Amino acid sequence: MGRRLFANFAANFAAIGAALCALCVLAPAQASAQNVIRIAVPDIGASSKPAGGGVVDVLYANQALEKAIQKEGVKIQWTFFKGAGPAINEAFANHQVDLAFLGDLAGIIGRANGLDTRLIAALARDVNGYLAVVPGQGVKGLKDLKGKQVALFRGTALQLSFDSVLRSEGLTEKDFRVVNLDLNSAAAAIAAHRIDAVWGSSSLFILKDKGLVDIPVSTRGRDGVGTFKAGLVASSDFLRAHPEWTARVLETVLEASNWVSDKNHLDAYLQLEHDRAGTPVTVWRNELGDSDPAIFFSPLLDPYFVEAFRRDVESAKQLGVIRKGFDVDGWVDASWLNAALQKTKLAGRWKAYRTFALADKTN
Structure with missing residues (x-):
């Protein structure tokens, strides 16, 4: 798929990201x-x-x-x-x-x-976090991604969401190859299969509706753990x-x-x-x-x-x-x-x- 299509996915992905996330000229x-x-x-x-x-x-x-x-x-x-x-x-x-x-x-x-x-x-x-993965890889849970590359927007609510869910399952970021990507870059990367997974917001369903990702894991049903x-x-x-x-x-x-x-x-x-x-x-x-x-x-x-x-x-x-x-x-x-x-x-x-x-x- 062409870069223009990736850019469109990325733009839509950024529209909901959380937190949730242009530097303008500020007043004095x-x-x-x-x-x-x-x-x-x-x-x-x-x-x-x-x-x-x-x-x-x-x-x-x-x-x-x-x-x-x-x-x-x-x-x-x-x-x-x-x-x-x-x-x-x-x-x-x-x-x-x-x-x-x-x-x-x-x-x-x-x-x-x-x-x-x-x-x-x-x-x-109670805003939910979601894990999007490349389809057809047999990923059913976070443990299936051990050692694989996962995109995460550090410094935002998504980082705390992801880390909280990992801890609840006895995991840490060290169990994965975590890459710090903003929402635009993460959307393009997962769509191009350059990474294995992305932790993000409900905007990931844009990619799911296009058949570009599966979403096997979320914060739903975890007693508030990982929601932001x-x-x-x-x-x-x-x-x-x-x-x-x-x-x-x-x-x-x-x-x-x-x-x-x-x-x-x-x-x-x-x-x-x-x-x-x-x-x-x-x-x-x-x-x-x-x-x-x-x-x-x-x-x-x-x-x-x-x-x-x-x-x-x-x-x-x-x-x-x-x-x-x-x-x-x-x-x-x-x-x-x-x-x-x-x-x-x-x-x-x-x-x-x-x-x-x-x-x-x-x-």
Whole structure:
């Protein structure tokens, strides 16, 4: 197959990658002292339109934040990063970002490395990871790939997802020849049979539908092990300097979360993702399955969500992704979210889960 076809596969593959993952020219560090809110998002778009998936695209496509805060004379500056989490953490460190819609591992790495941020809302949870393999190789599980080449996008939520699943099966990355490939390169490589497998997101089903891969392994049915999530992370400096702006942002995020959590809006949401990110409708339908969007897109910082971060921090430390852990409870600040839930009268909209067992049974 030609390179052009590989490029098309790669572009579609990148549209959902997680985390979840173009460096733009950022405003000066002094921007936070002006009437500008600087928002960072990993760019997952495969078209000319920037896209971040989920609540981000609902907000961006409708200019919801701009409309909500225009009376204050405040501008919203969006920066969509192809460099995903690592690039966003660098921007946080340089005081160039106020808020970020960020995947779990990026948020954890930033905090563990000393970034003064707070996790102020959830965006998505229980996002699954998948293993795609070259068809016809008889691969039924991860142990069948021992010694073979597996592509992994390091530094993203996918790395923690993969390593967590490996550990649950008594394996480590050392059991494989792991190659660090971004989503575009991984898609082209697996389609050309230059590697044996890829660990990625539901975008891999684009390749499966073309008959280019099999998907024998996923995080489904593992009691949350290997699933990943995303949240709204804020600079502590921004929270202290602009509490009124923070409140308005959270209220608007909740309104978008409420819309996308409604099953009656699912078709409209899937079409939005297709139009903005170039994501085939079938990809999101496969990820959501029969689950309730109100669970998947819940904004609550409930015990289930926070405990998932605790587990991930510990896993990241044990796997050597971070050198030392940190107090997740001290990082999470639910006060902004709770106030916004009351203000928008959405306090009873989503169900708070308390344990993994309860949430897993619901799913």
